[in-house]
Amino acid sequence: xxxxxxxxxxxxxxxxxxxxxxxxxxxxxxxxxxxxxxxxxxxxxxxxxxxxxxxxxxxxxxxxxxxxxxxxxxxxxxxxxxxxxxxxxxxxxxxxxxxxxxxxxxxxxxxxxxxxxxxxxxxxxxxxxxxxxxxxxxxxxxxxxxxxxxxxx
Numbered sequence: 001x002x003x004x005x006x007x008x009x010x011x012x013x014x015x016x017x018x019x020x021x022x023x024x025x026x027x028x029x030x031x032x033x034x035x036x037x038x039x040x041x042x043x044x045x046x047x048x049x050x051x052x053x054x055x056x057x058x059x060x061x062x063x064x065x066x067x068x069x070x071x072x073x074x075x076x077x078x079x080x081x082x083x084x085x086x087x088x089x090x091x092x093x094x095x096x097x098x099x100x101x102x103x104x105x106x107x108x109x110x111x112x113x114x115x116x117x118x119x120x121x122x123x124x125x126x127x128x129x130x131x132x133x134x135x136x137x138x139x140x141x142x143x144x145x146x147x148x149x150x151x152x153x
Contacts, residue, residue: 001084002030003063007103012060012149026149028061029102033147038098039081041070048096050081057097062088104147113138 007029015021034050043051050056055066069082088094113136121131 003085010061026101027103032058032100032102033104034098034100039078041078049098055094057088057094058100059097064088064091064094101147101149103150105150107146107148108143109146110143
């Protein structure tokens with residue numbers, strides 16, 4: 001029940017803590033992606049994100065989603081969620097607002113470990129051999145694929 005036949009353009013601050021630094025537009029369509037940790041089928045006490053009977057707001061949109069159906073794959077893992085969408089002002093305020101992306105760009109991200117093994121590699125008491133002896137041999141760990149909103153380009 002997405003509120004529009006076409007994607008909506010949502011204005012999102014470049015820096016949420018400082019809206020004076022400008023805004024960019026992101027599309028808000030009938031299919032949105034959320035982080036895996038923002039949904040649980042069985043929520044433990046204190047969990048405030050999307051779960052059965054626990055709607056959440058989609059940050060910056062003015063909309064709330066409520067779970068209707070969980071679609072699982074052959075292995076039993078969650079593949080998608082079907083939700084109902086309503087205006088945030090049309091009911092009870094949700095306990096949490098989650099990040100989302102719609103019509104995302106796929107991008108490759110490289111995750112790195114810390115460059116040095118100690119917090120202060122220049123401290124001779126902490127690293128007697130000097131900072132060059134404290135280099136982490138496993139700085140580059142892995143590459144992952146993420147979905148990023150197209151308004152950041």
